[in-house]
Amino acid sequence: xxxxxxxxxxxxxxxxxxxxxxxxxxxxxxYFYWYRQILGQKVEFLVSFxxxxxxEKSEIFDDQFSVERPDGSNFTLKIxxxxxxxxxxxxxxxxGTVGYTFGSGTRLTVV
Amino acid sequence: QQQVKQSPQSLIVQKGGIPIIxxxxxxxxxxxxxxxxxxxxxxxxLLIAIxxxxxxxxxxxxxxxFNKSAKQFSLHIMDSQPGDSAxxxxxxxxxxxxxxxxxxxxxSVIA
Numbered sequence: 001x002x003x004x005x006x007x008x009x010x011x012x013x014x015x016x017x018x019x020x021x022x023x024x025x026x027x028x029x030x031y032f033y034w035y036r037q038i039l040g041q042k043v044e045f046l047v048s049f050x051x052x053x054x055x056e057k058s059e060i061f062d063d064q065f066s067v068e069r070p071d072g073s074n075f076t077l078k079i080x081x082x083x084x085x086x087x088x089x090x091x092x093x094x095x096g097t098v099g100y101t102f103g104s105g106t107r108l109t110v111v
Numbered sequence: 112q113q114q115v116k117q118s119p120q121s122l123i124v125q126k127g128g129i130p131i132i133x134x135x136x137x138x139x140x141x142x143x144x145x146x147x148x149x150x151x152x153x154x155x156x157l158l159i160a161i162x163x164x165x166x167x168x169x170x171x172x173x174x175x176x177f178n179k180s181a182k183q184f185s186l187h188i189m190d191s192q193p194g195d196s197a198x199x200x201x202x203x204x205x206x207x208x209x210x211x212x213x214x215x216x217x218x219s220v221i222a
Contacts, residue, residue: 004154033209043155043200043212056209091154099145100210102154 002026006103021106023075023092031095036088082110117213132216133185134201141203149198191220
């Protein structure tokens with residue numbers, strides 16, 4: 001069964017550092033998403049990406065965040081200057097005809 | 112403003128019982144109502160989904176009941192097993208808008 005792959009599974013970074021979270025969506029999907037989940041809380045939408053551009057973003061997705069699809073297969077989320085409150089699980093998802101498929105997530109810990 | 116309200120927050124049932132998790136929404140434009148199952152350290156996995164043209168959908172031990180007039184939908188798990196212990200999220204969207212998740216229900220099935 002096709003799956004969404006995310007790397008790394010766990011990233012620890014110092015406050016103020018830049019991090020890049022990577023995702024390989026399912027190959028024939030056209031819509032890509034980043035969500036985050038603070039420990040024990042609900043899954044929150046960050047950004048959607050279609051046709052090589054952002055189609056929608058939430059108020060969480062401020063100027064510190066960016067996404068790109070650099071090579072037609074990878075889909076990345078960059079946080080320029082991490083804050084303590086960015087600590088969360090970050091999930092990538094892609095959407096096909098049967099709905100969204102989520103990756104296993106990257107646990108980001110900002111210290 | 113919460114777009115979808117999920118209850119209860121947590122639920123404990125005995126093996127073989129039928130846990131029921133409920134979600135309510137406000138926006139009548141929503142036309143896709145999935146349920147996701149999440150195990151610790153994993154991403155949400157699509158369990159079952161319904162469109163508003165039917166009132167019930169069953170897949171194995173999982174059933175969605177949908178009440179369009181009341182703007183509510185619920186998940187029933189028949190003959191629940193300890194392996195069903197997980198967090199369950201309802202979600203809503205319409206067209207190409209991003210999925211919006213409920214706050215989740217932590218289910219524990221005890222033997």
